[in-house]
Amino acid sequence: GAGVSQSPSNKVTEKGKDVELRCDPISGHTALYWYRQSLGQGLEFLIYFQGNSAPDKSGLPSDRFSAERTGGSVSTLTIQRTQQEDSAVYLCASSGTLNEKLFFGSGTQLSVL
Amino acid sequence: GQQVMQIPQYQHVQEGEDFTTYCNSSTTLSNIQWYKQRPGGHPVFLIQLVKSGEVKKQKRLTFQFGEAKKNSSLHITATQTTDVGTYFCAGGLGSYIPTFGRGTSLIVHP
Numbered sequence: 001g002a003g004v005s006q007s008p009s010n011k012v013t014e015k016g017k018d019v020e021l022r023c024d025p026i027s028g029h030t031a032l033y034w035y036r037q038s039l040g041q042g043l044e045f046l047i048y049f050q051g052n053s054a055p056d057k058s059g060l061p062s063d064r065f066s067a068e069r070t071g072g073s074v075s076t077l078t079i080q081r082t083q084q085e086d087s088a089v090y091l092c093a094s095s096g097t098l099n100e101k102l103f104f105g106s107g108t109q110l111s112v113l
Numbered sequence: 114g115q116q117v118m119q120i121p122q123y124q125h126v127q128e129g130e131d132f133t134t135y136c137n138s139s140t141t142l143s144n145i146q147w148y149k150q151r152p153g154g155h156p157v158f159l160i161q162l163v164k165s166g167e168v169k170k171q172k173r174l175t176f177q178f179g180e181a182k183k184n185s186s187l188h189i190t191a192t193q194t195t196d197v198g199t200y201f202c203a204g205g206l207g208s209y210i211p212t213f214g215r216g217t218s219l220i221v222h223p
Contacts, residue, residue, distance in 0.1 A: 031209065042119075042201065042215035043156070056210060091155060098209045099144060101158040 002026075004105035006092050012111045013082055021077045021108045025094030032075050033093045033102065034067060043091065049075060050098070082112045117142075117204040119214030127222050132189040134217035136202035143205035145178055145185040150216070151198040159187075159200075192221050 005024040013019050025032050034046040045059035049069040060066070064082075069075040079086055089109050093102040118137045126132050136145065144163045148156035160169055162178035162185065169176045175188045185204075189196055199218045203211035 033210070035213070043203075043213040045210055045212065048210050050209065056208070059210075093156075099205060101146060101161060102148075102156075102203075102211065103158070104155040106155050 004092055004094055004103050006090075006105035006108050008108060009106060010109045010111075012113065014113055015084060016081055018078065018080045019082055019110065021079075021090050021092075021110070023075045023077070023092030023094075023105060025073065025075070025092070026096075026103055027073075029094035029096050029103070030072070031095045031098065031100075032069055033095075034075070034077050035091045035093065036088045037091055037107070038088045046077070046090075079110075082110075084112050086110060087112045117202060117206070117212045117214045119202055119217060121217055122215065123218045123220065125220045125222065126192050128194060129191050132192050132196070132219055134187050134200050134202075134219075136185045136187075136204070136214050138183050138204050138206070140206060141182050142185075143182075143207065145182075145205070146203040146211055147176060147185075147187055148201045148203065148213075149198050150201065154198075156201060189219075192219070194221050194223055197221050 007022045030051045032049040035043040047067045048056040064080045067077045089107040091107045093104045095102050146161045147159040150156045160176050166180045167178040173190045177186045199216040201213050201216045203213045206212050
């Protein structure tokens with residue numbers, strides 16, 4: 001596609017439910033990143049995929065968070081047993097090669113009630 | 114953990130005034146990237162600096178990378194209302210994962 005696509009754009013869920021957020025990166029981009037942005041805050045790194053290498057999960061805040069990237073393209077971020085503090089905008093970004101600029105999607109606004 | 118600090122958090126200016134945001138790291142950066150996020154939007158890449166002491170300009174925007182590669186700045190000359198948004202720096206701290214500062218929100222009063 002022309003840009004990084006994320007779905008859904010908005011997700012409202014109840015505390016304790018599981019959610020899945022999807023990211024479709026720019027075709028051909030090997031690097032994919034997930035960041036989280038709370039209201040008025042900076043971007044908090046969550047997880048990084050590069051090609052077929054093992055992902056860097058060092059930013060995941062708890063074991064309730066997981067992500068996968070199938071076929072080196074689409075990525076899914078899963079949050080289990082959501083908590084109110086998980087409410088934030090989840091941003092996905094991709095880049096063509098290492099140390100290149102990041103292209104961000106429009107994000108998924110997650111609200112946990 | 115390693116962090117990239119950015120100041121100020123907010124900056125109010127009158128249209129036509131200049132604006133500067135500063136980014137600092139306690140460790141040497143491999144590179145620094147700058148992004149702009151308009152209200153309600155997502156971060157959009159502006160520029161990347163790699164070399165010690167590098168200076169790059171984009172129209173009214175001037176970007177600098179310090180000699181020690183531990184700090185950077187973004188300066189906007191004669192701000193316009195279209196400059197409104199949050200400006201983020203993102204530093205390379207020895208990995209391929211950009212570490213973002215908390216951003217500086219620029220508010221321009223007409």
